[in-house]
Each structure stands twice: as C-alpha cells, then as structure tokens.
Amino acid sequence: MKRLVQAPNLALATLWADMLTHAGIEASVQRAYASSIAGELPPDQALPEVWIGDDTLLERARVLLAQLRHPPVRHWRCPGCGEAIDGPFEQCWNCGTAMPAA
Numbered sequence: 001m002k003r004l005v006q007a008p009n010l011a012l013a014t015l016w017a018d019m020l021t022h023a024g025i026e027a028s029v030q031r032a033y034a035s036s037i038a039g040e041l042p043p044d045q046a047l048p049e050v051w052i053g054d055d056t057l058l059e060r061a062r063v064l065l066a067q068l069r070h071p072p073v074r075h076w077r078c079p080g081c082g083e084a085i086d087g088p089f090e091q092c093w094n095c096g097t098a099m100p101a102a
Helices: 009-021 055-069
Strands: 002-006 027-030 049-051 074-077 084-087
Touching: 002 009, 002 055, 009 027, 009 049, 009 055, 049 055
Parallel strands: none
Antiparallel strands: 002 049, 027 049, 074 084
16 A cells, blocks of 8 residues: 555545546545544644555556646637636536537
C-alpha cells in the first residue's frame, strides 16, 4: 500500500477514493476519524489520507486525481437554446442539451 495524498477533509478523501475505485484502482481512506484527536496531535497529522492498494498504479492514480482536482474549463454556446455555458459542464443547465463534440 502507498499513500497517495492527504486530503483537507473526509468528504474530499472519500470522493477521491471512490473516483479511483471506479477507475479500477483499489483505494481506501485512512485516518478517517482522526480529526477528533486534533488537539492531541498536530492538525496536519490528523487529516484523512487516500491510500492505494497496488504500488505499481501510483502514477496512474496521481494522474486521475490531478484530473479530478483540476477539471477542464470550457466555454461553449448551447446549440439548443443559445445559452453561454462556462466551466466543466457537458450539458446545458437551461435546456439539457449535450455539449457539441469538439
């Protein structure tokens, strides 16, 4: 097992571990509830961590995590209603039309 990353909170650690698991990389959250002893330990030692089970997949896991943490920012105009869409969205928030293929 290798530690991939220390997360700022349990919600993000769980999200990241789930994303890795869905991509076929065995991942788990360690120190999930260590925040309750943050006064006894330095705060950075009580943060949750994401660990992967297969050491050989560490680099692939880092790439996937980077993609999740930094989604592509797109600017496109909806072909269905003409609404301007910004951000990582692939569907129009106004009418539900899918983003046109690039």
